Amino acid sequence: MGDKAQQAGAAGRALTVDRPTSIRNVVLVGHSGAGKTTLVEALALTSGAVNRAGRVEDGTSVSDYDETEHRQQRSVQLSLVPVEWDGIKINILDTPGYADFVGELRAGLRAADAALFVVSAAEGADGLAGATRTVWDECEAVGMPRAIVVTHLEASRADYAQMATVCGELFGADDPDAVLPLYLPLYGPPGPDGHRPVAGLLGLLSQRVYDYTSGSRVERDPDAAELAVITQARSRLIEGIIAESEDETLMDRYLGGEDVDVTTLVDDLERAVARGTFHPVLMAAPTTNGGRQGLGTVELLELITGGFPTPLEHPAPAVTTPAGAARPAVDCDPDGPLVAEVVKTSSDPYVGRVSLVRVFSGTLRPDETVHVSGHGLTDPGHEEQHDLHEADERVGTLSAPFGKQQRPLGRVIAGDIACVAKLTRAETGDTLSAKDSPLLMEPWSMPDPLLPVAIEAHSKADEDKLGQGLARLVAEDPTMRLEQNPHTHQIVLWCLGEAHRDVALERLRTRYGVQVDPVPHKVSLRETFGAPAAGRGRHVKQSGGHGQYAICEIDVEPLPPGSGIEFVDKVVGGSVPRQFIPSVEKGVRTQAAKGVAAGYPLVDVRITLRDGKAHSVDSSDAAFQTAGALALREAAAEARIHLLEPVAELTVMIPDGHVGPVMSDLAGRRGRVIGTEQVGSGRTLVRAEIPEIEIDRYAVDLRSVSHGTGRFSRTYLRHEPMPPQLADKIREQAEKGT
Incomplete structure (x- = not known):
C-alpha cells in the first residue's frame, strides 16, 4: 500500500483524468462534530495529497475555513477536496453537519454518486441525529450507494461494537444483514486510565490483521485469539454479502459447506x-506516531475506489429544453453534448464569482462559450429570487480547489467536478450547455426557509449598497428567500435557522460591505369594525382668500372576511356635489389604508356616504378628502375595533415518539389541531391552524422539541380577530410608538 500512497502523492498538481471510470464522487454526511473534516484531512494525508503536518505546499490546510466559518467555529459550506488513490481520482465533498446548512448538503448529494455517512463512536445512539437518518432515507429513495465510517475511536468513551450495532439497527431496519462491519478493532494494551486504544483492524474477509501501531499499515497473520474473534463475526458478513450476490446458487453452496474464496466475496461485496x-x-x-496513514484510511480508500460506483453507473437527472420540451436522457460521455450543473456559487475577493460545477455529459473547456439556463430552486410563486434567465457566457479558468489554492485544469470531462470562474450570470441550480443546443436539468429539491429575519440598513451608505448585496446573497444561496413585504414595508430574509441567519448577515458585512441591523419582524395585521358605527367629518378653515369647506356624514358596517373596502353613495338632494363624491371615497380609502386604531389597514367594511355640506367657493377636492378621512376616524373612535391577525395552516411531520410534545407545544401557541394521520412507517403528520405571530421562531423551536427530526410547512389561510388582551397590548405599543 505504500507504493499507492507514493503514486498518489504527486502533490501540487491538479488531478486530470481521461475517462469517467477513473472518477469517484463521494459526499460525506454526518451531524456537526462527527469528524467529517478530520476524516477528509486523514484521507488526504494517506493519499499523499498533503504532508505529515496536514498542509499542501503553500502551507494551507485542505480544510482551511473562510472568514465566516472561523467566526462561526463550524463548517457552513460545501467544500471539494480531490485526492488520488490507485490511479482513481476521488472528489470528496465535505458537507456541513449543522441542520441550518442542509442546502449545502443537498448540493453535495446532487454532485455525488455515493455517500459516506460519518458517525462518532464516542456518542453512542445519540450521535445519530434524526437529520442523519432523514438523509439516509433520502439516499435510499433514489438508490444512492452508502457506506458508514465510525470515527473518534481514540476517545476514552468510544465503543465501536455498540455503534456498529446501532448503525445496523437504525440504518438496516428493513434488512439488518445489509449493514455489517467489514473490520473489527484490534485493541492495544491499556493505558494508565485503563482505556485500551484501537491499534489496528481485524479483516473479516481476508482474515488478516492490519496493525497501525507504528503509524503505517503493517499486515500480518492473526494469532489464535484474534482468529477466534474474526471467525465469530465472519459467517454473518459472508451470508450478508452472498444474499446480495448475482449468483443465486452461491448461498446454497455456502450453506452446504463449500468454502467461498475471498476474491469472489470481494467482487460480490463491491457490486452490492x-x-x-x-x-x-x-x-x-x-x-499515530507521526505516520502518514491514519487507522482505517487505506481500507476506506480501497472501498471507495473498488466498491463505490463510477459516474457511468449514476443516471443523470432528466433534461428538457429551456421551454420545457422533453429531451432524451444524457449519458456520461465525454464526447456527448455538454450538460453541466452549478451545484454551488460563491464569491472570491480576487477572482469574483466562482461556480462549483458537476459535468454530467460532454467536456467543459476554458474560454468556450456556453449557454446558461436558470429556473431557480425556490417554490412556485418565489421565482423572483432566481429568474428564469437565459444567457450565453464565456467560461473562465477551470480549476480544482485544494485548501485555499485553485489548481488550473485544461478540461473537465463528464463525471468530474471542478470550479469555474467568472460565470457572472450563473446561479446555484443553473444548467450549462452548448450555446447552439441549450438544455435545462431537472432541479433538485431544497427546503423552504421558514425563519423570518427583518433587516434595515445600518446607515445611508449601507442603504445604497443593500439591494445589490442582497441580490448577490440570494443568488449564492437558494435556501434563502428575500421578501419586500408590501404590507409591513419591511425587508425580510427568510432563513433556515439562527445559524443560517448569522452567516447571511456576516457575509453581507464581510463580502459585500453592507452592514444591516435586525429589527423585530412584523406580521401583517389588519383592523375592522366589530359593530356598525357612524361618523361626521367637518373640515372648515378660513385663512384669507379661498378657505376650505367640506362636511360629510358616513355610516360604517362590518362585512364578511375577505370583502375588502366597499364604498356606497347614498347622498340625496345634492348635499355633496357629484364631483366631490370621488374625493370623499379617496379620503376614506386613504385613511383605511393607514388604519384607524393601531396603524394597520382597515378591511372588510362597507362605508356609506349619506349626507354632507358644501360651499360654492371654498369646497374643493382636497377639503372633501380630508373630511372623508375625519369622518372615518370619528366613526372608529365611537366603535369597537377588532385587530385581525393572519392565521396559517401548519403541517408538521414528526416521528411518532414526538407527537405528544409537538401537540402540547402547538396548544401553547394558541394552535388548533385539526387532524393527524400516519405517513409511512413511524411518522405522523399533524395539521393545525395557528396564528402566524406565534410561529415566527417555529423553525428553531420545532428543532428543539423534536430533537431535529421534525419538518413543517405553513400556508396562509385567513385573518381572524385577535384575543382582546393581545390586541390591547399592541394598541398600547402603537400609542407609545414602539
Missing part, C-alpha cells in the same frame, strides 16, 4: 455496494 443494496461499516482514526 455499488448497487446500493449492501452498506459496509468501517472505522477511521487520526494518524
Whole structure:
C-alpha cells in the first residue's frame, strides 16, 4: 500500500483524468462534530495529497475555513477536496453537519454518486441525529450507494461494537444483514486510565490483521485469539454479502459447506455496494506516531475506489429544453453534448464569482462559450429570487480547489467536478450547455426557509449598497428567500435557522460591505369594525382668500372576511356635489389604508356616504378628502375595533415518539389541531391552524422539541380577530410608538 500512497502523492498538481471510470464522487454526511473534516484531512494525508503536518505546499490546510466559518467555529459550506488513490481520482465533498446548512448538503448529494455517512463512536445512539437518518432515507429513495465510517475511536468513551450495532439497527431496519462491519478493532494494551486504544483492524474477509501501531499499515497473520474473534463475526458478513450476490446458487453452496474464496466475496461485496443494496461499516482514526496513514484510511480508500460506483453507473437527472420540451436522457460521455450543473456559487475577493460545477455529459473547456439556463430552486410563486434567465457566457479558468489554492485544469470531462470562474450570470441550480443546443436539468429539491429575519440598513451608505448585496446573497444561496413585504414595508430574509441567519448577515458585512441591523419582524395585521358605527367629518378653515369647506356624514358596517373596502353613495338632494363624491371615497380609502386604531389597514367594511355640506367657493377636492378621512376616524373612535391577525395552516411531520410534545407545544401557541394521520412507517403528520405571530421562531423551536427530526410547512389561510388582551397590548405599543 505504500507504493499507492507514493503514486498518489504527486502533490501540487491538479488531478486530470481521461475517462469517467477513473472518477469517484463521494459526499460525506454526518451531524456537526462527527469528524467529517478530520476524516477528509486523514484521507488526504494517506493519499499523499498533503504532508505529515496536514498542509499542501503553500502551507494551507485542505480544510482551511473562510472568514465566516472561523467566526462561526463550524463548517457552513460545501467544500471539494480531490485526492488520488490507485490511479482513481476521488472528489470528496465535505458537507456541513449543522441542520441550518442542509442546502449545502443537498448540493453535495446532487454532485455525488455515493455517500459516506460519518458517525462518532464516542456518542453512542445519540450521535445519530434524526437529520442523519432523514438523509439516509433520502439516499435510499433514489438508490444512492452508502457506506458508514465510525470515527473518534481514540476517545476514552468510544465503543465501536455498540455503534456498529446501532448503525445496523437504525440504518438496516428493513434488512439488518445489509449493514455489517467489514473490520473489527484490534485493541492495544491499556493505558494508565485503563482505556485500551484501537491499534489496528481485524479483516473479516481476508482474515488478516492490519496493525497501525507504528503509524503505517503493517499486515500480518492473526494469532489464535484474534482468529477466534474474526471467525465469530465472519459467517454473518459472508451470508450478508452472498444474499446480495448475482449468483443465486452461491448461498446454497455456502450453506452446504463449500468454502467461498475471498476474491469472489470481494467482487460480490463491491457490486452490492455499488448497487446500493449492501452498506459496509468501517472505522477511521487520526494518524499515530507521526505516520502518514491514519487507522482505517487505506481500507476506506480501497472501498471507495473498488466498491463505490463510477459516474457511468449514476443516471443523470432528466433534461428538457429551456421551454420545457422533453429531451432524451444524457449519458456520461465525454464526447456527448455538454450538460453541466452549478451545484454551488460563491464569491472570491480576487477572482469574483466562482461556480462549483458537476459535468454530467460532454467536456467543459476554458474560454468556450456556453449557454446558461436558470429556473431557480425556490417554490412556485418565489421565482423572483432566481429568474428564469437565459444567457450565453464565456467560461473562465477551470480549476480544482485544494485548501485555499485553485489548481488550473485544461478540461473537465463528464463525471468530474471542478470550479469555474467568472460565470457572472450563473446561479446555484443553473444548467450549462452548448450555446447552439441549450438544455435545462431537472432541479433538485431544497427546503423552504421558514425563519423570518427583518433587516434595515445600518446607515445611508449601507442603504445604497443593500439591494445589490442582497441580490448577490440570494443568488449564492437558494435556501434563502428575500421578501419586500408590501404590507409591513419591511425587508425580510427568510432563513433556515439562527445559524443560517448569522452567516447571511456576516457575509453581507464581510463580502459585500453592507452592514444591516435586525429589527423585530412584523406580521401583517389588519383592523375592522366589530359593530356598525357612524361618523361626521367637518373640515372648515378660513385663512384669507379661498378657505376650505367640506362636511360629510358616513355610516360604517362590518362585512364578511375577505370583502375588502366597499364604498356606497347614498347622498340625496345634492348635499355633496357629484364631483366631490370621488374625493370623499379617496379620503376614506386613504385613511383605511393607514388604519384607524393601531396603524394597520382597515378591511372588510362597507362605508356609506349619506349626507354632507358644501360651499360654492371654498369646497374643493382636497377639503372633501380630508373630511372623508375625519369622518372615518370619528366613526372608529365611537366603535369597537377588532385587530385581525393572519392565521396559517401548519403541517408538521414528526416521528411518532414526538407527537405528544409537538401537540402540547402547538396548544401553547394558541394552535388548533385539526387532524393527524400516519405517513409511512413511524411518522405522523399533524395539521393545525395557528396564528402566524406565534410561529415566527417555529423553525428553531420545532428543532428543539423534536430533537431535529421534525419538518413543517405553513400556508396562509385567513385573518381572524385577535384575543382582546393581545390586541390591547399592541394598541398600547402603537400609542407609545414602539
